Amino acid sequence: MVLIQGATWLHQCINSSHRYVESTRQAEPHRLSAVVKAVNNVDQPDVDISLSPRVNSVKPSKTVAISDLATALAQSGIPVIKLAAGEPDFDTPAAIAEAGINAIREGYTRYTPNAGSLEVREAICHKLKEENGVSYTPDQILVSNGAKQSIVQAVLAVCSPGDEVIIPAPFWVSYPEMARLADATPVILSTKIEENFLLDPKVLQSSLTGKSRLLILCSPSNPTGSVYPKKLLEEIAQIVARHPRLLVLSDEIYEHIIYAPATHTSFASLPGMWERTLTVNGFSKAFAMTGWRLGYLAGPKHFVAACGKIQSQLTSGASSIAQKAAVAALGLGYAGGEEVAVMVKAFRERRDFLVQSFGKLEGVKITEPQGAFYLFIDFSAYYGSEAEGFGKIEDSESLCCYLLDKGQVAAVPGSAFGDDSCIRISYATSLTTLQAAFERIKKALVPLKLPARV
Secondary structure, three states: OHHHHHHHHHHHHHHHHHHHHHHHHHOOHHHHHHHHHHHHOOOOOOOOOOOOHHHHOOOOOHHHHHHHHHHHHHHOOOOOEEOOOOOOOOOOOHHHHHHHHHHHHOOOOOOOOOOOOHHHHHHHHHHHHHHHOOOOOHHHEEEEOOHHHHHHHHHHHHOOOOOEEEEEEOOOOHHHHHHHHOOOEEEEEEOOHHHOOOOOHHHHHHHOOOOEEEEEEEOOOOOOOOOOOHHHHHHHHHHHHOOOOOEEEEEOOOOOOEOOOOOOOOHHHOOOOHHHEEEEEEOOOOOOOHHHOOEEEEOOHHHHHHHHHHHHHHOOOOOHHHHHHHHHHHOOOHHHHHHHHHHHHHHHHHHHHHHHHHOOOOOOEOOOOOEOOEEEEEOHHHOOOEEOOOEEOOOHHHHHHHHHHHHOEEOEEHHHHOOOOEEEEEOOOOHHHHHHHHHHHHHHHOOOOOOOOO
16 A cells, blocks of 8 residues: 555654664765766766764754655545644735735846845844834844744844854754754753743753854744743742853744733843844744744844855845835734734634544543644654554654655654654644544554553
8 A cells, every 4th residue: 555655654754764874974985976877787986975063963854754755645545634834824815915926027026225224123123122112223134035934033143163052852854964064063952841831941041151152933833833821930030040052943923823811921021132133034834934034133243243154155035025015024913913813713723623532542641732733742652563464663754755645634743853753744734634634643553452451
């Protein structure tokens, strides 16, 4: 069966990719060339196919692997429900799309300044002042091709080889790899589902060293949906203040996708934190603009200028058309106005359905997300069980492969996010689709017997 073969391939691919990276990292270039030559059995000059140690240190993305496989299966006619992607299922609001269309029609299709047009940077400054309580000038804003570019440039700008980047787990898959690209060392701090996956200040304090350079916080969180309360952020800020070298990168891309009574607090708004905080945000999630590719960094001019220097040699300025659309997005009203509120209402309804439904399943642990559009569900009670025709469920990767094989549902292994006990499910799809996905997962779990725990 094609689906079984695909799921088996994914499981092998995810595991073997790490072995490949490690082996190529250690292999000598001439040996690699010899292997390729032998395989091709072609008499040709040796070609050095070695890659840089920096690239070899970066792990392949499991989210990309399973998303690509799910897409391929769907294109082959297999009715896979894809719950892996972190992308809103809504269209970009009409007023934003129209602004982009008008930009093209009016000839606004040339390069903008590297940092972004003055118009969009002033609009971002206004948003940050009114919604987040932090003041910036346009020269303290850098507009990039998505928040991901903003983050990686910030890491590259402030980290030196050997520096430590502190990352609470579960984490967005790219944070550790960005640290490695900067020749820095990711330091992973575990959190607990019983504590809503929030960083314990005591754990942070005990983990900091003279090499600690950057703490990355993401609230609301991908993959957990957790939101950091202001009081907890204040405790973290007090610890940060005692370490002169330590900066904070605050990833706030999901700030508007938040469910009352939870509220968002920008880390830079806390006493003494403006000077050492790099705030990253963008338009992809709240405004359903993933394909427009626009994000931004706000921070002290010294750091922002350094990031701008990197960007000037990588991509230069972001799309002029997307920048016009961003101005329209920021003009929709406080927190995105009614357009965003409608999307958030739908996300909340979906969240409520899934939390209630999965909460009834035997052996499943779940915490209610307060923001974003993900569930991070603990299925570890099923690890060790045998699935007929599939094999042993050993970890989050094999469980996701099993669900893809038997349930035709694509989810992301928790190991990709630094917590192998869980899997991530995106509810950025219709309620009807989620209802069907839950029934498939529930049915797939029925044959699995929960292993006896000693």
